[in-house]
Amino acid sequence: MLGLILLALLGIAAADGDDAWSRRSYANARMDAQEARIAHLMQELESLEHSVEDHEDYDHQVHDLETRLDLIEGTDCHEHQFSCGRKSGQCIADLLVCDHVPDCENEYDEDEHVCANEVPVGRSWHGTAHWKGCLIRRNNHVSLLITSNDLIGDFSERMFVDAVVIETWTEEHHLVTETHATHGFYNYANRHLELEAPKDSEKRIAMSCVDAGDGLADCHFVRESDNHICGHALLSRSA
Numbered sequence: 001m002l003g004l005i006l007l008a009l010l011g012i013a014a015a016d017g018d019d020a021w022s023r024r025s026y027a028n029a030r031m032d033a034q035e036a037r038i039a040h041l042m043q044e045l046e047s048l049e050h051s052v053e054d055h056e057d058y059d060h061q062v063h064d065l066e067t068r069l070d071l072i073e074g075t076d077c078h079e080h081q082f083s084c085g086r087k088s089g090q091c092i093a094d095l096l097v098c099d100h101v102p103d104c105e106n107e108y109d110e111d112e113h114v115c116a117n118e119v120p121v122g123r124s125w126h127g128t129a130h131w132k133g134c135l136i137r138r139n140n141h142v143s144l145l146i147t148s149n150d151l152i153g154d155f156s157e158r159m160f161v162d163a164v165v166i167e168t169w170t171e172e173h174h175l176v177t178e179t180h181a182t183h184g185f186y187n188y189a190n191r192h193l194e195l196e197a198p199k200d201s202e203k204r205i206a207m208s209c210v211d212a213g214d215g216l217a218d219c220h221f222v223r224e225s226d227n228h229i230c231g232h233a234l235l236s237r238s239a
């Protein structure tokens with residue numbers, strides 16, 4: 001079954017080859033896109049706040065938009081804390097998120113959407129990896145597929161996952177594909193998916209992705225030996 005899924009993914013994949021963006025124009029484009037996303041989210045939030053407040057899903061929509069803004073702009077909470085919402089001003093330890101006990105005064109830490117499984121088996125993301133170091137090649141297509149997941153013991157604030165990463169690129173006019181199995185975890189509090197460097201890969205490059213909303217995963221490739229950020233990919237969810 002996994003073989004069929006991988007073949008399907010490879011069928012979707014298309015090598016992007018070298019594009020013409022310089023690092024500077026790429027960074028500027030990312031900055032412009034981020035500012036546009038913030039402006040769009042702020043507009044959505046203001047619109048929602050002025051809409052009818054007795055809508056049954058109102059609280060969730062507001063919290064969801066606030067969370068997405070927090071992920072982009074940051075919060076006043078410390079690294080290992082969870083924000084109960086921009087207006088609540090309350091921070092709790094991330095270990096308390098999704099542990100089935102309300103700890104935020106507004107109970108947002110146990111919200112069904114916060115605690116939803118965002119890494120179900122069979123879900124996949126696709127996009128282009130832009131490298132700025134660690135590898136010779138500049139870009140390649142990358143697919144990420146979740147192959148299993150599990151909650152372990154009392155650590156319910158994390159979902160442990162197995163995944164497959166497929167990279168495709170063109171080398172001397174030939175299509176090259178590398179497929180690696182890896183594992184890691186999804187953290188509900190910060191919506192991060194952390195994947196170790198595949199054991200069968202000499203590159204020793206890990207992936208760190210954050211849920212950026214709208215089905216997007218904002219990922220960085222990090223060299224395990226020194227935490228150097230080797231590249232970036234904005235992946236789109238397809239399943």
Ligand SMILES: [Ca+2]
Binds near residue numbers: 098099100104
């Ligand atoms: Ca809790």
